[in-house]
Amino acid sequence: MAFVVGMVGLLLILEPDLGAFMIVVSIVMGVIFLGGVNYKVFAALVAALVSGFVAMIIFTPYRAARLFAYLDPWQIDNAQGGAYQLTQSLIAFGRGELFGVGLGDSIQKMDYLPEAHTDFIFAVIGEEFGLLGVWTVIIAFTILIRRMFAIAREAMAFERTFQALAVQGLAIWFGVQAFINMGVNMGVLPTKGLTLPFVSYGGSAILMGCLAIAFVLRVDFENRRLMRGEKV
Known part of the structure; x- marks a missing residue:
């Protein structure tokens, strides 16, 4: 499952389409949790995925700009730009x-x-x-x-x-x-x-x-x- 998700995730990130990748990861993690995976393993997977998503946002300028615009959408530059x-x-x-x-x-x-x-x-x-x-x-x-x-x-x-x-x-x-x-x-x-x-x-x-x-x-x-x- 990790291999399949990794391949799908790589293709989605190359598009780039972080949103679709988040949906895929949510489905997989939900099924793994409901399927009865060990809690420690599940917690480690969640921590790794969250760290990966945060890194992708921080080190990708347009994603970081979109996040900061969301935090203050009514600021004039944001309202006419990333938060329009x-x-x-x-x-x-x-x-x-x-x-x-x-x-x-x-x-x-x-x-x-x-x-x-x-x-x-x-x-x-x-x-x-x-x-x-x-x-x-x-x-x-x-x-x-x-x-x-x-x-x-x-x-x-x-x-x-x-x-x-x-x-x-x-x-x-x-x-x-x-x-x-x-x-x-x-x-x-x-x-x-x-x-x-x-x-x-x-x-x-x-x-x-x-x-x-x-x-x-x-x-x-x-x-x-x-x-x-x-x-x-």
Whole structure:
């Protein structure tokens, strides 16, 4: 697993795409932890990975500049430079208030907020549907991920270890990517180019997300057959 992750990570870093690499590492580390790895080994892996990510940020000028801009986005140079997307995103949330300005009436998506259809679609939702719309999306993802973990637990109860760990890995994927996207949009995390699963515009991302859900539905279908005493 370490070899496969290392090869994938090398290709992603060479692109460069640190955000996608973070998602891959999160999935792998989550599956390793849920699979029952020794806590000392897991702690050592976490420490090594955190050190590696910090080093990549510190010794890469544009990543460090993005981080410092995130810490003070309203400073004039940052607001017009590295934190421009973040400040425009926060303005969108502010305009939305509680109930939003209405579907299709977003001003920020009209060339003020870059990548409004992909990385910052959550800010547009906040502007058009307000705080209620934001909470609706968060609750929807929470229900989806909780249900996926429940399906994984059912599979584990039938000693279907591969299916259980695979579904848990997919749940971690959706959960971590959604958390990072929402956190970036709301200024909780540094700006990182990750889409919001099933919401952001995209071709291959939507396709792979649908395939992942199809796998989860198949595992759930087989779990239900086993509960009825049928063979799978």
